[in-house]
Amino acid sequence: MRKRNVTGSVGGRLVVYAYALFLIAPIYFIIVTSLKMAGEVTTNPLGLPEYPIIGNFVEAFTRGNIAKYSFNSVIITGSAVILSLLNAIIVSFCLHKIAHKKIGVLFYAIIMGSMLIPGVGFVTLLQLYMKLHLYNNLLGPILMGATTGLPFNVFILVGFLRTLPKEISEAATIDGCNDRQHLFLVLLPLIKSALATLGIFAFVSNWNSLLGPLILLKNKELFTIPLGLLDFRGTYTVEYNYMFAAILITSVPLVVIYLRFQSYFVEALSGGVKG
Template sequence: MRPSMTYRTIQHLIGYAFAVLSLYPVFLMIASSFKTTIAIFTHPLALPEKISFVAYDKLLDQMPFGHYLWNSVLVSGASVALILISSAFAAYYISRTHYKWNSALLFIFLLGMMIPIKLGIVPLFLLMKNLGLSNTLWSLILIYTAIGIPLGIMIMAGFFKTLPKELEEAGRIDGCNDMQILSRIVIPLMRPAIGTVMIINFVTAWNDFFFPLIFIQDEVMKTIQVGMMSLFGEYESDWSTLFAGLTLASLPMVLMFVFASRQFMDGMTAGAVK
């Protein structure tokens, strides 16, 4: 066997080993959702002897899980949509116009990535209260949008600069204005950057626990991360129902990554090979 083949085989074996280590906790979570709480404690690493959907029935009957799921989908989806639209316009202006303040403007946006937004939780809470947005999903949507725009602009501005300007010049010759060039020519070529920004910000908004805990008080307005806390009791916890909720809560992220994984990988590796 040639050395190159041996080296490649070792690389594949190491990759498969890391894949198994990464996926095993997910598999264990799904398997535990079909067990009873007693079976989880007695045989935590074993497969379920009998598949039971009791945990899922309890999850859907004893708590407003549907409201939690819809709130999380609405908050994450609306935040990602606003981030993509705002970042695309701002990044296009910064990368395609030649003004002396463009670098300073980009630096100001990037400052949003350097300053921890949680340090301003008190002013943010007072601001949302004065605007009448406290205890509403709009408070979360606006906060996640503000958090995600700096990273979105940084990624998209870098992609815009790699696109040849001749494509835009050809569009202008055909009579397209700036909006048509952006929507019909540039944006379709930006799918890797769009996929990267979309996945990163969707996961950030979906998994966040801190801001929903602070800004949302009504039970039916809570997101999944906060709503699932009701399954933790003072003296005991319903672990099978908790694992069932975690399994259902992970499905939207898995589906998003499946549909946008190609664009995400292209966006992460763009510019690495010339």
Template sequence: MGYQLIRRSLLFTYAVIVIVPLMVVLLGSFKTTPELFSSPYGLPTSLRLDNYAEVVGKENLTTAFVNSVLVTVCSVSLTLVLASLAAYAATRITGWLIGAVYAFLILGMAVPAQTNMVPQYVLFYSLGLTDSLVGLVLIHVVVTLPIAVFILTGFMRSLPRDIFEAASLDGSGPWRTYRQIVMPLSKPSLAATAIFLFVIHWNDVLYPLLLVTDPDKKTLPLALLDFQGEYLTNYPLLFTGVIIASAPVVLAYVFLQRYFIAGMTAGAIKG
């Protein structure tokens, strides 16, 4: 009884810590600046949509939204292709060499992103990939590839070996087995990994801040920083931008929730 009480108390405290800031942001997007500062936790006096109209009407935010969509879709797609190929090789090829390559790749998960920022910037600058959406896609793929390989490898190792042996007896080569057997069976894990990568790429502000200075190449999280001035921050507009930027992530999770849960549990039990 005592354990359950402590557990529920901790969960309730955690829920309050998460929900209260979210409610302040959501309600603040319908307020004016004086109203927000006078009553940050209260309900808005009226359901005004002026902030949303102003944010949507900003041309730079529209461009930033399109840039975020392009960078995120390309980054997720390319990462999934490369990670699935690497995971398939790691599970099907035996020997110390593939094990060493896999260990070296996974080692990238242990290296903090901030430690590589200076050499990454120098490299991308020398290649002419700064202020470039292609550069953002490449850096996102490189940074998130280790975690994607780790997730997909864990799932593919749980696939029954009988499937691969049967495919080999039927004359199916490695490439055909990958396309027609492994990829269809890996759909739950691929969907879960895609959602995970989507959240990371869509919300990333570190690498756009590092590589992008051209206003036409800014992504949405980076463009939202324009609402923060040196002496004054327009918090209602900033909160409105945060709500709009978060909407695609929330919608993706709502519609793909069953795939996300299936992907997280896939591979937990050996086939």
């Protein structure tokens, strides 16, 4: 039993609890608002609802078309994440292999890609996507989501690959592995935690992505959840109660996924590294 380390200290726990309080205040507000009548949101924004209206959730679900939008979100986000990770794995692996050569500077060129300011290019982007038949169908946001995260993913993965001991790769080469086996059999299990982490990040950022699908999707049937949430904004007045109810409904799957995948990225690396 460790007695005097940071993980058990009282000060440490206090900070955690304080931060948890900081975290919960807005969430309390979201939950409380989602149960109110529209007028009460204005007259009593912070208090508990006078008559909690569970019907808000039903209204949000139907008017917000949540079933359909969730379906689109899941397809777009799921595909984007898988493609994104696949691409990141391949690119990172190759970059790692050529890191010592001159052409390894390609890595830095990719990273710099993340510093471009999006926004000005939207007209060109729209025209480009239209020419490639990626406009107003699910493929557009999927590919856009799959490519946007590349610099970040490569950045993390290459860094991770660098920390792996060279002995494993050398042992694999001696055993006569070709590259594909090397990547999939040897390295993949080792970087599982990094992949799970990147996967969660990619999922969350794609799920919440607004501007891309907004520009690329015209057909309301194809909208994702963030686009659907805009339905509750008027020109001046926002229908907070329905919007927050919709948000609570749509956050549930994300929390479930995070819980499910947490085990992957916090488990200590087993066997391979030490042995």
